[in-house]
Amino acid sequence: MDGPSGGCPPAAAPSRAKLPLGIVFSTALFCGEGAAAAVLCLSYGHSDDRFWLALTVFFVLCPSVLVQLTLIFVHRDLSRDRPLVLLMHLLQLGPIIRCMEALVVYCWSGKEEEPYVTITRKRRLRQGYEVEMEQEVGHSVRRLATHRNAFKRMAVIQAFLGSTPQLTLQLYISILEKYVPAARAVLMGICLVSVTYGALVCNILAIQVKYDDYKVQLRPLAFLCIVLWRSLEISTRVAVLVLFSTVFKHWIIPIALANLLVVFFLPWVQFWRSGTRLPDNIEKNFSRVGTVVVLCAFTLLYASINMFCWSAVQLKLADRDLIDKSQNWGRLAVYYVARLAENTALVILWYFFKTDVYENICTPLLVVQLLLGYCLGIYFMLLFFQYLHPCRQLFRHNVADFLHCVCCRRHTPGTPLRLQAPHEPGVRHSIV
16 A cells, blocks of 8 residues: 555665664673583583583584574675684684674764665555655665674574573473572573574564565564563473473483474475475575585574474475465464474373472472463464564454454355465565
8 A cells, every 4th residue: 555645755865874782682692601601511510410511512512603604604704805703703703703893884884975885665564554765775784784684693593503402401400400500590591581582583584584575663562572472482392391301301302303303304395396496596606515505404493493483484495585475374373283282292291200309399380380371472472463563464364364264164165265465576585
């Protein structure tokens, strides 16, 4: 819908650089988690807990290496002569030097006039109307945008390949030892903040990719709703898995592998059935083998996210953007119904086969709290999509329509329910 005044869009205005708070926050989480893990590793070393020490170090170093590779890949530093930056990445300190670069760019932006690189055209939804906007993008704004894109991917990798396994491990150790030292409590708190922030970034990236013609900005209430949704969803999921693993130590591994492998192979099966070729826009210098390796790593991250929470996007390897841009309410409903059923089964099995470790805990109340916490997370998710989604005006159908059709069976039998948002062609984004 066009604006009431109509006519041509206003003349392009120069865009101003915004303070990179997300970059600073991601760097602080990265450094804080590493420092807390180092202190906890010293504690494990003094108590001669070598097994817990090795796992803690692994869940710090493995995602850290992937973070360094991601930052180098996004900034294309291998083809540039930057020995100091590469040295910092080898020392696992790449996010710090990148954060300093972004702050320097921000401080110097606007102090002297610079020619714009390109003009971007975006639409903004205002009071039910679409207002088209043009902005001149200068060198500083473009460099900051590159830094932001890199740190968003870093936050997701750090959250779901590092913070979530670390949180699960430390909670498991705390239950076995019936004791939570201060260093472990701090590490678990930072990990929970990190994974919640990573899930929030997933939501923002999903909205930006699906509605790439629109300038998207979350309101504070929408931001708060996503934080409550994601924190409840992830914390209850981690707690259920940890409780189950304390009783069924040998069964948790096949259950986790089944969750991971099913989601990992599903996009590849859909790709092979489509009969299309691999996308060739990942990286110009990549061979076919390199492209497959990058896509496998991306699919592994996608599967890791879906093990603990809804990824907010669906992979479509046959598409050049790798993302299915339709708003598929059916997949969302199937995911949460299946995950709620799985959590219920696991926590009930734990309740009936629990050991004496939990004799001082009111276990029926704990079961009810975990299930209600996950249901409350689903409630905040529905609240976000129904009322607080920044592009909800573009939905052909919303959550209430979907629930109405499912509960009342108003749609015609045999007619597929197509609940997807219209997609406007425009500038393409790649999430890789």
